Amino acid sequence: MLLPTMIPNAPDLADAVIVGDDHLSREELVGAATATAERIRGAHTLAVLARPTVSTVLAIAGGLVAGVTIVPIPPDSGHRELVHMLSDSGAQAWLGEAPPDTTLPSIPVRRYAKSWHSHPEPPADSTALILYTSGTTGMPKGVPITRHAIAEGLDALADAWDWTAGDTLAHGLPLFHVHGLILGVLGPLRRGGRLIHTVRPTPENYAAAAQAGASMFFGVPTVWARVATDLASARALAPARLLVSGSAPLPVPVFDEIRDATGHEIVERYGMTETLITVSTRADGERRPGWVGLPVTGVETRLQEAGEELPHDGASVGDLLVRGPMLATGYLHRPEATAESWSADGWFTTGDVAVIGPDGMHRIVGRRATDLIKSGGFRIGAGEIETVLLAHPSVSEVAVVGVPDEDLGQRIVAYVVGSAVEDSELIEFVAEELSVHKRPREIRWVEALPRNAMGKVQKKLLG
Incomplete structure (x- = not known):
């Protein structure tokens, strides 16, 4: 069973799901999700506007109980993206809130509805979710994810992280990606623990979640960098059991700063x-x-x-x-x-x-497309250069790319956010730590690096 804690006779847990100021007990979660499942049984694919709300959690849980494929839609999707995802997935309707000007009908998610009807477990190889992933060209590609894949993935992480029903997970990540949705919502439901979604992943909200008893925290590197600069909030996380980072590489200086402030190694x-x-x-x-x-x-x-x-x-x-x-x-x-x-x-x-x-x-x-640089006959990883540059006190953010060069094949260029120093100082700083051929040939100072919703730097927009 994908969500063993969703059965009617599961032990109740006060505040099993908290999203912002909205609270659901285990009984309320099971009752409302099962009522939603009854309303949608017989559908094959439904779209959910994945805002960080209790209604989103109930819509997705209800779809899983009913065996209906759910398509989480980013709330900030552009019109062209939205039309593509709906038509490509074959979504029949919206489950819960619908965006304006939609042509699809909407099925309400009733927060206070209750049902204890027993639903048979859908086949393990049936599609639970269709997540859309953006590539470098074209429209986002749909990825069908089966119930079996989700169960295997979550159980493997439970083993790696000692994740149990005694844990309370806190995060403020989007609910339309693997990180925030599958790990961040379905993970606690499968383990039987609590979820605190902070709506916004600010240091202050994470500190408040720690005071509410959170034992695990998820964040992307941008979140952890902000926590590291807020010492009071960072120190509030010290009693937690585990801090987890993903979706993009964690800079080594941020790892060190979090360890110094909290005692935790991420x-x-x-x-x-x-x-x-x-x-x-x-x-x-x-x-x-x-x-x-x-x-x-x-x-x-x-x-x-x-x-x-x-x-x-x-x-x-x-x-x-x-x-x-x-x-x-x-x-x-x-x-x-x-x-x-x-x-x-x-x-x-x-x-x-x-x-x-x-x-x-x-x-x-x-x-490979953006971070493997072939310069002067050498194969160079952009990440190791970025790690070194981030250790310089004048550098707060950096992205290293290879740009076409008639002599070298590709020339190493570092885009840097920080307090400006002489370019030569940063170039020599890298040359002292790594092989000389890995030094940047050019430093370009910028106000900010282009990032997507998960904090990943969009290197295709540089150069």
């Missing part, structure tokens, strides 16, 4: 919409700054270059491939894109380049 993990979480540091293991850990239970990884296996020596940089029970099996209506990314025997080519150490620890260098 758990980093790695995953994608297509794969859920496949690699993570463990609650009972080493947490090495800049490294995302070991394959979780059931996952295999490979490192390749031009189809050839690379050694796990901590230095060789290659394409990362993953295989495991939590992976999706393809893109919706995209057979060519599916064939490009998935092999016949289940390996998924992530598009990321990585390093694997002799101990199995993984370090993500970045996206």
Whole structure:
């Protein structure tokens, strides 16, 4: 059963779900979600405008109980994106709130409705969610995610993080991605613990969640960087059991600052919409700054270059491939894109380049398209240069890219946010820490780096 805590005879838990100031007990959650399931039974695909509300949680839980595929829609979607996601997914209606000017009908989610009707568990291989992931070109691609994949992925993380019904998870992440929705909402429901969604992931809100008893916190690096600069809020997290970062690389200085302020070493993990979480540091293991850990239970990884296996020596940089029970099996209506990314025997080519150490620890260098720089005959990972630059006191944010160069093939350029110093100082700073050929050839100072909703730098907009 995907959500074992959603059965009518599950033990009640006061404030099982808290979203902002709205509270649901376990009894209210089960009753309202089951009532929603009764209302939508017989539908095949419904869209949910995934705002951070109790109604969103009830809509998604109700869809899972009924065995109806749910399509979480980002609330800030542009008109063209919205039309594409609705038509591509085959959504029949909105479940809950609908955006203005929609052509689809809306089925209400009744917050105070109650039902204790028993619903049979849908087939494990049925599609629970269709999440849309944006690529570098074209419209977002739909990723059908089965009930089995979600269950396997969450159980593997429960093993890695010692995640139990005794935990209260707090975060303020969007509810239309793997991080905020599958890990951040379905995780607590599957484990049987509590969820506190802070609506906005501010340091003050995280401190308030800590005072309310949160034992686990999820955040993207931008959130943790802000927490690190608010010492009072950071220190409030000291009693927590686990701090987890994902969706983008965590800068080493932020790891260090959080450790100094809270006593916690942040758990980093790695995953994608297509794969859920496949690699993570463990609650009972080493947490090495800049490294995302070991394959979780059931996952295999490979490192390749031009189809050839690379050694796990901590230095060789290659394409990362993953295989495991939590992976999706393809893109919706995209057979060519599916064939490009998935092999016949289940390996998924992530598009990321990585390093694997002799101990199995993984370090993500970045996206092949933007973070693997070929300069002067050398293969260089942008991430290691960024890590060094972030250690300079004048640098608060940085993105390193390769730009076309007639002599070198690609020239290393660093886009820097911070207090300006001589460019040569930063260039020499890198040359002292890394090989000389890895130094930036150019520093470009900017007011801010372009980021998406999950805090990932959009390097395609630089250069």
